[in-house]
Amino acid sequence: MAVETAAPSTKQIARRRRFFSKQDKVTLGFFIGIPTFLHLSLVWIPAIATIALSFTYWTGIRLEDIVWAGTANYENIFFNTPIFWEAIRVNTIWLLWFFFIATPLGVLLAYQIDREIRGHKIYQSAYFLPVVLSLAVTGIIWNFLLRPDGFVNGLLGLPISEAVSFFGDDRYNIWVIMIMASWRHIGYIMLLYLAGLKAVDSALREAATIDGATEWQSFRKVVFPAMRPVNIIVIVITIIESLRAFDMVYIIYGSSGGLPILGVLVFNNIAGEGASMKGAAYAVILFLLSIVPIITYLQQQFSEDNK
Amino acid sequence: MTTMIKIPENKTKKKLHAQQIKDRIISIFIGIFALVWVFPIVWTLWSSLRPYAEIRAGGVFSPPQELGIFNYTEAMERMDLPLYFANTALITLPAVFLILLFGSLIAFVVTRYSFRFNVAMLLLFTAGNMLPPQLVFIPVFKMYLALGDLFGDRRLLYDNHWGVVLIHVAFQMGFATFVLSSYMKTIPKEISESAMVDGASVFTHYFRVMLPLLRPPLASLGVLMITWIYNDFFWALVLMSNDSKRPITSALGRLQGEFVTDYNLLAAGAMIAALPTLIVFFVLRKQFVGGLTLGSTKG
Numbered sequence: 001m002a003v004e005t006a007a008p009s010t011k012q013i014a015r016r017r018r019f020f021s022k023q024d025k026v027t028l029g030f031f032i033g034i035p036t037f038l039h040l041s042l043v044w045i046p047a048i049a050t051i052a053l054s055f056t057y058w059t060g061i062r063l064e065d066i067v068w069a070g071t072a073n074y075e076n077i078f079f080n081t082p083i084f085w086e087a088i089r090v091n092t093i094w095l096l097w098f099f100f101i102a103t104p105l106g107v108l109l110a111y112q113i114d115r116e117i118r119g120h121k122i123y124q125s126a127y128f129l130p131v132v133l134s135l136a137v138t139g140i141i142w143n144f145l146l147r148p149d150g151f152v153n154g155l156l157g158l159p160i161s162e163a164v165s166f167f168g169d170d171r172y173n174i175w176v177i178m179i180m181a182s183w184r185h186i187g188y189i190m191l192l193y194l195a196g197l198k199a200v201d202s203a204l205r206e207a208a209t210i211d212g213a214t215e216w217q218s219f220r221k222v223v224f225p226a227m228r229p230v231n232i233i234v235i236v237i238t239i240i241e242s243l244r245a246f247d248m249v250y251i252i253y254g255s256s257g258g259l260p261i262l263g264v265l266v267f268n269n270i271a272g273e274g275a276s277m278k279g280a281a282y283a284v285i286l287f288l289l290s291i292v293p294i295i296t297y298l299q300q301q302f303s304e305d306n307k
Numbered sequence: 308m309t310t311m312i313k314i315p316e317n318k319t320k321k322k323l324h325a326q327q328i329k330d331r332i333i334s335i336f337i338g339i340f341a342l343v344w345v346f347p348i349v350w351t352l353w354s355s356l357r358p359y360a361e362i363r364a365g366g367v368f369s370p371p372q373e374l375g376i377f378n379y380t381e382a383m384e385r386m387d388l389p390l391y392f393a394n395t396a397l398i399t400l401p402a403v404f405l406i407l408l409f410g411s412l413i414a415f416v417v418t419r420y421s422f423r424f425n426v427a428m429l430l431l432f433t434a435g436n437m438l439p440p441q442l443v444f445i446p447v448f449k450m451y452l453a454l455g456d457l458f459g460d461r462r463l464l465y466d467n468h469w470g471v472v473l474i475h476v477a478f479q480m481g482f483a484t485f486v487l488s489s490y491m492k493t494i495p496k497e498i499s500e501s502a503m504v505d506g507a508s509v510f511t512h513y514f515r516v517m518l519p520l521l522r523p524p525l526a527s528l529g530v531l532m533i534t535w536i537y538n539d540f541f542w543a544l545v546l547m548s549n550d551s552k553r554p555i556t557s558a559l560g561r562l563q564g565e566f567v568t569d570y571n572l573l574a575a576g577a578m579i580a581a582l583p584t585l586i587v588f589f590v591l592r593k594q595f596v597g598g599l600t601l602g603s604t605k606g
Contacts, residue, residue: 020509027509031416035409035480036428042477043435046446053445109337118334125592126341129348132588132595133581134538136559140577141351143563147570151350154367183344191596215326244439247540251560266441270448271545283441294437301485302430 047287054280073281084282087260093174094181094261095242102182103238106189111219113190114197124194127187135184139251142180143167167252173259180248185241189234196230197223232300239293243286262286355379355574362571378575386562386576391555395537397468398554402475403532407525409476410483415513417484418491419499429488436481440541447474448546466548474546475536483528490524491517523597530591531598534584555580 020028054074057067077084109127113120130138145151148163158164166176200223208218224231246263253259255268266286269279354362356374382388413432417425451464464470494517502516543557550561559580566573588595 024509028416028420031412031509031513032428035413035484038409038473038477039432039435039480041450042447042474043438043443043481044431046443046450047435047438049446050442050444112333112337115330117330117337119338123337123341126345128596129345129585129588132534132584133348134540134556134559134584136538136540136556137577137581140559140563140573141347144351144354144570144574145347149362149367151367183347187344195596215329240437250540251563254560254564263441267541267545270441270444277445280445283439283444286439287442290437290439294434297437298430298434301433302426 050280051284051287053277054284056277058277069277073278074285076278077281077285083257083260084265087262087265090174090259090261091243091245094178094245095239097178097182098185098238098242099235102178102185103189103234105182106186107193107234109186110190110193110197111223114194124190127190129187130184131187131191133184135247136251138180138184139248142176142183143252146176167258177249177252177259181245185238189237192234192237193227193230196227200226229300232296236293236297236300240290243290262289351574352578354571355578357571359569359571376575378572379579382572382575382579385572386558386566387551388555388576388579390551391553391558394468394552394558395554395556398471398475398543399533399536401469402472402479402536403529405472405476406479406483406532407529409480410528411487411518411521411525412513413480413484414488414491415517418488419512419517429485432481432484434481436478436485440478444545451546465546466552468552470546471542471554474542475539479532479535483532486528487521487524490521494520526591527594527598529598530587530594534587534595537584 053066055069055071057069057072058065109123113124133141143150146166147153148160148165152166153160153163156164164172166172204222204226205218208222213221244263245261246267249259249261249264250267253264255264255271257264257268262282262285266279266282269276269282355378356376357371358373358377361369361372413428416422417428422428448465451470452461455461455463455465464473498516498520499512502512507516537554538556539554540556540560543554544560547553547557550558553561559577562576563573566576
């Protein structure tokens with residue numbers, strides 16, 4: 001962004017701007033105006049409106065029907081909605097799993113593939129394949145493996161009547177979902193990290209190897225610190241993805257709450273004509289939880305720009 | 308990489324050799340893991356080629372007696388897949404076109420002309436892109452209904468593919484702006500300056516000078532956006548009430564409930580639905596990967 005702020009060029013352009021013809025001014029107005037109008041009216045204004053609405057009761061679409069509710073919606077969620085806390089628990093497990101297992105695996109894969117081990121090109125495509133599929137398709141594919149008459153139960157040799165209900169049984173369901181989510185997440189992280197690794201000067205690593213550093217040492221001491229910007233992005237993505245998870249759980253459980261997560265809770269309270277402002281409060285909570293990663297991301301991107 | 312450096316000492320050579328063996332083991336390990344990775348897809352593909360009745364009768368591991376694409380032809384007909392594909396196209400194509408147009412316009416003005424609000428503008432768009440969709444849904448939904456009532460047609464935007472297009476455009480435009488502006492900063496200023504000295508209008512400057520230079524990032528971004536919007540589930544689910552208008556990804560959810568009695572047919576449907584993105588991935592892999600990493604590393 002700093003491109004224009006260098007002292008001489010600012011002056012030059014300021015001088016030049018006076019020469020804009022009327023037609024140019026109109027063109028610029030349209031170029032900026034239409035997209036900005038669309039963005040503000042469909043993203044920012046609704047976002048602010050939702051925050052305001054979370055303190056009200058409102059059904060229907062007439063503005064006169066809005067009734068001030070104070071913090072009632074939030075109190076309702078925090079004190080009278082046990083499923084909210086269950087959802088928080090599941091989302092926390094999701095986050096921890098992604099953070100300590102899926103993301104590190106993606107990074108590890110990227111590192112090995114970047115070293116151009118044998119078959120790295122095929123491996124790269126294989127791991128990346130699930131990322132291309134929609135979560136709806138992913139849900140169907142995994143259901144295939146885990147159904148009562150599916151592959152895994154077949155492998156366990158269980159007849160349908162005794163089959164393990166992987167999605168229904170509380171002992172397994174969250175871990176099954178974690179594996180499914182990781183199936184996608186690992187490939188995604190791998191790709192992001194690979195792109196970052198390509199940018200790390202290979203001379204650095206060679207130097208480390210010549211100095212007798214082991215593979216692990218050269219990764220931890222040389223590569224990892226050099227990857228700081230990508231590391232931050234990867235962490236932000238990990239957090240945001242685990243907070244916003246929705247599609248896959250919805251595809252498998254619908255709105256039944258078989259596995260409560262925040263994304264589905266918000267959906268249940270806002271979808272269709274039965275939208276209640278409790279849903280708005282849920283959405284605000286989701287937003288507040290993701291505000292730190294969002295700001296971190298923006299800081300990372302914009303501070304790098306100013307260098 | 309390490310093998311390319313010639314170092315005369317024996318010690319280093321031995322070390323390199325040990326490293327090669329280690330690499331081989333790592334490669335095999337990652338290879339086995341990769342097979343596990345693609346297995347769910349391969350298994351679904353395999354099942355989709357068999358009649359469900361066979362599995363009911365003989366179990367999942369029964370040897371196939373009948374193999375063919377019958378599930379596919381049946382899925383195309385019974386699931387109305389051509390209709391859903393058409394719905395998807397009606398949403399995806401205009402949305403991607405508008406995202407690229409608007410994103411490049413904002414990026415163009417912000418990077419080529421100096422305004423006091425350049426950074427603020429970029430920040431606004433980038434941050435907007437990161438807001439959770441759920442946070443904006445309720446007002447958008449009510450706004451669509453109210454606008455529809457205002458013009459005497461409730462389905463002007465709600466339950467209409469244009470409504471879904473607009474919300475995708477409003478959201479993803481932020482990402483496009485961010486990516487394209489970081490690309491445009493790498494294009495030398497002199498090009499713009501000489502265009503202006505030659506008396507090119509803002510309009511010509513954008514369409515004739517900048518746009519042709521933006522082809523590579525536009526291609527990457529376009530491929531990525533197509534995949535994203537194609538795979539979107541949330542917006543089409545909440546902004547449409549009539550199932551026959553929904554795009555294929557959202558329709559799959561309902562089909563899953565409806566065809567639960569013939570799972571292999573559903574598998575064929577899922578495979579067909581996945582096909583466009585798979586084709587995009589394999590044919591335009593470079594653009595796809597480029598697009599995905601544009602935002603994070605500013606490729």
